[in-house]
Amino acid sequence: MCGIVGLFLKDKSLEPKLGEMLSDMLVTLTDRGPDSAGIAIYGAGDRNHSKITIQSADPAHDFDGLAAELGARIGGKADIVVKSTHAVIEVPTAKVEAARDAILELRPSVRIMGVGEVIEIFKEVGLPADVVKRFDLTKMSGTHGIGHTRMATESAVTTMGAHPFSTGPDQCLVHNGSLSNHNNVRRELRREGMTFETENDTEVAAAFISNKMAHGDNLGGALEKTLTDLDGFFTFVVGTKNGFGVVRDPIACKPAVMAETDRYVAFGSEYRALANLPGIEDARVWEPEPSKVYFWEH
Structure with missing residues (x-):
C-alpha cells in the first residue's frame, strides 16, 4: 500500500x-x-545558511544546550528550533559539513533527517x-x-x-x-x-x-x-x-x-x-x- x-x-x-x-x-x-x-x-532560505534537521528519541536530553555546544565546536553561530522529536539547526553554509560531523559526535543518539539550504523533513x-x-x-x-x-x-x-x-x-x-x-x-x-x-x-x-x-x-x-x-x-x-x-x-x-x-x-x-x-x-x-x-x- x-x-x-x-x-x-x-x-x-x-x-x-x-x-x-x-x-x-x-x-x-x-x-x-x-x-x-x-x-x-x-x-x-539563503545560500549563506543551511539547515540540518535532526531527530531524537530523547529530545529533552539531546537538544538541551546543543546550539551552544555546536556553535563553540564549529566556530560559528548555530540556531536551533525544536519541534517535538525533531529540531532544525541553522548554521553558516560554509560550516555545514563540520556541523553535521560535530552533531553526531556531541549527540551520538541523534539521527540526521536531511540537510540543505531550504529543506526541512519531519517524520515519525x-x-x-x-x-x-x-x-x-x-x-x-x-x-x-x-x-x-x-x-x-x-x-x-x-x-x-x-x-x-x-x-x-x-x-x-x-x-x-x-x-x-x-x-x-x-x-x-x-x-x-x-x-x-x-x-x-x-x-x-x-x-x-x-x-x-x-x-x-x-x-x-x-x-x-x-x-x-x-x-x-x-x-x-x-x-x-x-x-x-x-x-x-x-x-x-x-x-x-x-x-x-x-x-x-x-x-x-x-x-x-x-x-x-x-x-x-x-x-x-x-x-x-x-x-x-x-x-x-x-
Whole structure:
C-alpha cells in the first residue's frame, strides 16, 4: 500500500498555505499507510545558511544546550528550533559539513533527517493526523513539498524507516512499491562512499538518484536512469531545491494521479487526496504514463 502526495506551487500567494494543503492531502490517505508518516517542506532560505534537521528519541536530553555546544565546536553561530522529536539547526553554509560531523559526535543518539539550504523533513511513527499535529505542519510555508503515509511490508515500523528519505543536499524521495535489486545497488553505492541508515529499499532509491545528480545529471536525467538501473515496481516522487519530479516503472501497477493548474502541480496516490485543492475542478487531471518522467522546476 502506502500513500504519496506532492505539491509544487507556481503561485506565490499559495506559499503560506503549503503546509495546510499538504497536510490535508496526507491525512486523506491515512488508510493507505497508518503506521508512520512524513513530510518534506521546501521553505525559505539563503545560500549563506543551511539547515540540518535532526531527530531524537530523547529530545529533552539531546537538544538541551546543543546550539551552544555546536556553535563553540564549529566556530560559528548555530540556531536551533525544536519541534517535538525533531529540531532544525541553522548554521553558516560554509560550516555545514563540520556541523553535521560535530552533531553526531556531541549527540551520538541523534539521527540526521536531511540537510540543505531550504529543506526541512519531519517524520515519525503514528497516524498521519497525529504526525501532522505533533509537528504543527499545517502552519508551514514554502514553495513545494512531498509526503508519505506508510504501511510497512518489508522492514520494521520505525522513525528511520518512514519516508521521506534524504541522501543529498535539499533532495529527498518518497516511494510506493518494492525494489528487487536494492541490495546490489546498495553495495555499488557503498563502494562509491555512500552510507545508509536503514535496510529500506527506498533509501537506496534516494541514494541512487542523489548519486546520479552529484555526477552531473539533472533531476529528469536521474529519474530516467531509475528506469534502467532499478528493478521492481515503483512510483517515485522526488523533491530538490528547485524542483519536483515523478516517475513510474514500466508496469505502473501502483495507483497515481496528477493535476495541474496555473497555480500548482499536485500528485496523489488517489484522486481523493487532491479533491480539496483550490481550483481542482478546473485542473487538467491525468494518470502519469509508465516509464515517463515528469518534472517541474522554479
